[in-house]
Amino acid sequence: ETGVTQTPRHLVMGMTNKKSLKCEQHLGHNAMYWYKQSAKKPLELMFVYNFKEQTENNSVPSRFSPECPNSSHLFLHLHTLQPEDSALYLCASSQEAGSSYEQYFGPGTRLTVT
Amino acid sequence: GQNIDQPTEMTATEGAIVQINCTYQTSGFNGLFWYQQHAGEAPTFLSYNVLDGLEEKGRFSSFLSRSKGYSYLLLKELQMKDSASYLCAVRDSNYQLIWGAGTKLIIKP
Numbered sequence: 001e002t003g004v005t006q007t008p009r010h011l012v013m014g015m016t017n018k019k020s021l022k023c024e025q026h027l028g029h030n031a032m033y034w035y036k037q038s039a040k041k042p043l044e045l046m047f048v049y050n051f052k053e054q055t056e057n058n059s060v061p062s063r064f065s066p067e068c069p070n071s072s073h074l075f076l077h078l079h080t081l082q083p084e085d086s087a088l089y090l091c092a093s094s095q096e097a098g099s100s101y102e103q104y105f106g107p108g109t110r111l112t113v114t
Numbered sequence: 115g116q117n118i119d120q121p122t123e124m125t126a127t128e129g130a131i132v133q134i135n136c137t138y139q140t141s142g143f144n145g146l147f148w149y150q151q152h153a154g155e156a157p158t159f160l161s162y163n164v165l166d167g168l169e170e171k172g173r174f175s176s177f178l179s180r181s182k183g184y185s186y187l188l189l190k191e192l193q194m195k196d197s198a199s200y201l202c203a204v205r206d207s208n209y210q211l212i213w214g215a216g217t218k219l220i221i222k223p
Contacts, residue, residue, distance in 0.1 A: 004156070040122070042118065042214055042216075043203075045210070045211065090156065097209075100144065100145050100162070100164065100209075102147060102162060105156035106156055107155060107156045
């Protein structure tokens with residue numbers, strides 16, 4: 001089993017749809033992250049969970065709603081998205097948030113909002 | 115504000131050496147990371163520098179000068195598989211990672 005997995009890999013949704021992205025890590029880490037990656041832009045940190053508690057919400061619009069039921073799973077619930085939300089959404093995990101440990105990334109979900 | 119600067123794109127020849135620079139202005143410093151990202155794939159960790167100097171790992175080396183707010187990633191004996199984007203990221207005083215936009219490296223035969 002690879003370290004960090006994400007499903008689906010590709011998603012096309014209309015602006016009125018509701019969908020969820022899933023991330024699972026098999027590394028025994030305690031911190032999980034959602035990032036947005038747009039072409040030629042830096043990675044944008046969206047949310048951080050440390051030991052299942054949300055510790056960061058970087059001014060993300062409420063149409064994105066994270067859920068972390070346990071240290072191994074992370075979801076991103078999407079509703080009434082806008083076309084500018086089209087991007088690659090990356091999940092990552094690390095031993096612990098707020099430390100020097102490196103982050104391990106999943107392959108991402110390529111989201112297209114029509 | 116916090117800022118990481120790295121060149122948008124670089125081109126190099128197979129077998130050669132290339133240096134990718136990264137300069138940063140951040141609120142504090144708690145380490146600098148380099149990641150490699152192939153098109154359509156996850157970023158993968160390459161190196162971590164927290165003290166000044168050179169860290170060598172096989173064909174890849176990373177250098178840090180904290181006083182200059184500067185790092186570089188040095189890739190030797192370039193191979194076609196090294197064609198990828200290289201991301202520089204700095205951990206600030208709050209231990210939050212600040213990312214650069216990445217440098218796309220194109221290797222030509």
